Amino acid sequence: MDARRVSRQAARLLADTPAIAEAHFRAEAEPYDALSRPDGYLNLGTAENRLLWDLLEGRLAQLPPMTEATARYAPLHGTGVLRGRVAELLSATVGTPLDAEDLVVISGATGALDAIASVLCDPGEAIVVPAPYYGAFDTDLGGRSGARILPAPLDPADGFRLTASAVDRALRRAREEGVTVRAVALSSPSNPIGEVHRPEVLAELLRVVRAHDVDLIADEIYAHAVFGGEAFTSAADPAVNPDWAGRTHVVWGFAKDFGLPGLKTGVLHTRDPRVREAARALAYFAPVSTATQHTLAELLADREWVASFLAAGRLRLGASYGHLTGLLEAYGIPYAPAGAGFSVWLDLGRWLPAAGFEGEELLWRELFEKAKVSILPGGAFRSPRPGWFRLCHTVDAPLVAEAVRRIAVHLGLPPQTGPHDPTPSPAPRNGSRP
Amino acid sequence: MDARRVSRQAARLLADTPAIAEAHFRAEAEPYDALSRPDGYLNLGTAENRLLWDLLEGRLAQLPPMTEATARYAPLHGTGVLRGRVAELLSATVGTPLDAEDLVVISGATGALDAIASVLCDPGEAIVVPAPYYGAFDTDLGGRSGARILPAPLDPADGFRLTASAVDRALRRAREEGVTVRAVALSSPSNPIGEVHRPEVLAELLRVVRAHDVDLIADEIYAHAVFGGEAFTSAADPAVNPDWAGRTHVVWGFAKDFGLPGLKTGVLHTRDPRVREAARALAYFAPVSTATQHTLAELLADREWVASFLAAGRLRLGASYGHLTGLLEAYGIPYAPAGAGFSVWLDLGRWLPAAGFEGEELLWRELFEKAKVSILPGGAFRSPRPGWFRLCHTVDAPLVAEAVRRIAVHLGLPPQTGPHDPTPSPAPRNGSRP
Known part of the structure; x- marks a missing residue:
């Protein structure tokens, strides 16, 4: 059966499918696991807060049917x-x-x-x-x-x-x-x-x-x-x-x-x-x-319960943000400071393999295909300048550490010495989970 | 604050709000109850099957959280x-x-x-x-x-x-x-x-x-x-x-x-x-x-479970349809025979208080305001001929009996004698529920 005409209003939507959703499902299909799939994808592209479930689970189970x-x-x-x-x-x-x-x-x-x-x-x-x-x-x-x-x-x-x-x-x-x-x-x-x-x-x-x-x-x-x-x-x-x-x-x-x-x-x-x-x-x-x-x-x-849940959520977000920015600083990856949300906006402009948004796209693909890290390029956010990427940190801390390590390796960055030591120790590839 | 311009596409929707939803919520706000609100509304306008909950309740409660x-x-x-x-x-x-x-x-x-x-x-x-x-x-x-x-x-x-x-x-x-x-x-x-x-x-x-x-x-x-x-x-x-x-x-x-x-x-x-x-x-x-x-x-x-649930649902629907059509026949209210769905299409053309769709609208309002029975006029279904109404029977049988009784009273119809005796016995107004 041949694919056929759809309305102009539908065709407009098809031309405009958000890249965010696509990368999400591809990365989710083969997720990283230190033990069972150490070469899997690390999905830090999706603004999903995975730090809250233990606070929700019991409460949801108590609700009346x-x-x-x-x-x-x-x-x-x-x-x-x-x-x-x-x-x-x-x-x-x-x-x-x-x-x-x-x-x-x-x-x-x-x-x-x-x-x-x-x-x-x-x-x-x-x-x-x-x-x-x-x-x-x-x-x-x-x-x-x-x-x-x-x-x-x-x-x-x-x-x-x-x-x-x-x-x-x-x-x-x-x-x-x-x-x-x-x-x-x-x-x-x-x-x-x-x-x-x-x-x-x-x-x-x-x-x-x-x-x-x-x-x-x-x-x-x-x-x-x-x-x-x-x-x-x-x-x-x-x-x-x-x-x-x-x-x-x-x-x-x-x-x-x-x-x-x-x-x-x-x-x-x-x-x-x-x-x-x-x-x-x-x-x-x-x-x-x-x-x-x-x-x-x-x-x-x-x-x-709501007040304490939201307060606990804020504390966990702050800790997660602090952990990520510590790693970024240790590797010398610049970023824009944040006070809210699930992500940090990274400036990878100096590592673009080519000029402009083409270079950004290229680096995004390399990170996704080679480092198997899903973060989103600034172009997906209509950034006025190429080279920026959004990294979402609201997943287990070891996944964030592994993702930053892979990004740093891809960019050729050795870990810096300093107050934050990003070395995954012991390394996730060994199967242990810090 | 003044109400202001909305887009043409939104204005089109506002001009076109389905009457079905409106009548539903008005009737639902003051529902008939034989004991506590005998003069309440009987909502037989909504195609909602209320005959199934006892089959669903236990099953839904067993599902994993x-x-x-x-x-x-x-x-x-x-x-x-x-x-x-x-x-x-x-x-x-x-x-x-x-x-x-x-x-x-x-x-x-x-x-x-x-x-x-x-x-x-x-x-x-x-x-x-x-x-x-x-x-x-x-x-x-x-x-x-x-x-x-x-x-x-x-x-x-x-x-x-x-x-x-x-x-x-x-x-x-x-x-x-x-x-x-x-x-x-x-x-x-x-x-x-x-x-x-x-x-x-x-x-x-x-x-x-x-x-x-x-x-x-x-x-x-x-x-x-x-x-x-x-x-x-x-x-x-x-x-x-x-x-x-x-x-x-x-x-x-x-x-x-x-x-x-x-x-x-x-x-x-x-x-x-x-x-x-x-x-x-x-x-x-x-x-x-x-x-x-x-x-x-x-x-x-x-x-x-699904097969037995659907089979039981069909049996109950058939029984509900049979009960309603028995009442209609006893009162002499004509209808189009149905083999599916939750409703029966009544021909009240001979009782319209005025000609055409204006008469239909008038009878609908009288039934709603005076008899407090919500059924929907054929105009709401773009009927090619005025005088038809959709009555949904998939509620408790005594509610259907009371609604048909009220409609018959409004139309000046005495119950006919015959194999189907529509007299609510004992009458719902007495508080008992056959």
């Missing part, structure tokens, strides 16, 4: 119980009481991003995103809505820190070119950099967004994954956003902060009644299983 | 395990071995219909659907894809039985009007009629579809809900579809046959590689929770 009511039809934008509990949780995070009626539960943060982009944009209209940015934004925000994603390049000399002026420049340029921009979107805390945006930067960004009369989409899926000195501030916090709350739409989910990416539960918070109504109409196409909503609502019911 | 692997990222078009088990189940239903690789698991049958419509159609292109049809097809097939739904009216004199000639006429008319039709879609067994399409009718339909070079979308979500004399035949069965299998796309899910509508798990089966690839790309936006996939895969693992 599905009831008849659970199995029935429920509002397709989320059960009242789950929305109520999420509103409670996020009210503390955002710094202002959230109304459960302003929440739309939807199948994954991807679904929530797709919904808000489709509500705000018609095909050909644009969303400005500070770059580098979460690579799947292209698909999540633009794939179904037809919106164009316009990068606002941040400055590599400054470690790609967020600045309102970079966003302002991109908005001005779009206007000069006659492009209708409907929104600015960003990850906060940022992904891939792991920057926790300071309140004054967010306030300045909101002034720019307001001056251009566009909406703000804040993907705050890492809101509770903050471990550094800078505390998280939501873009919807009245302290930084006194007058643009109705035009600010926050996305959150259980994938990152709760380490439950398989459960595909995203949330959109929006205060504009018509936007909310339209987002509900889109949630109709991507509802979350009531059984999973029941599980998550029960998980959130015990506030004390 | 979520594991770490379950909580992680999985292929977004469905886990291999669930697709494998569904392929096994449906191979027997379709009458030919299905390949798990040809299945796309997606958030609800709605998601599956949206995916196949979006893969086949660009905005403005059309899908022909024999009418009356499942009212949410307008939204499910057209809401996001932008496809136009063109009804192919069936003949009321014939009880709206499916004929290939009605579809052929609609396809010819569309061509004359310069409309590009990409597909014919239908529920099989049909909804709202409950007709089990005979093999020769399906074979004739496939000849028409092929002659017009369009795809066929068969929504077979009631495939196992067949209780009458006619056995189910799939539109993808080689016996009726020897040469159009690559252009035939089957939708199925757990909502109807397994009585688990809250779990939002739909399946698309398609053999065309490019259509499948595009459907997978769309499933990325509406994946099913891995926890729910795990539950369903475990449920399907015990084939003996």
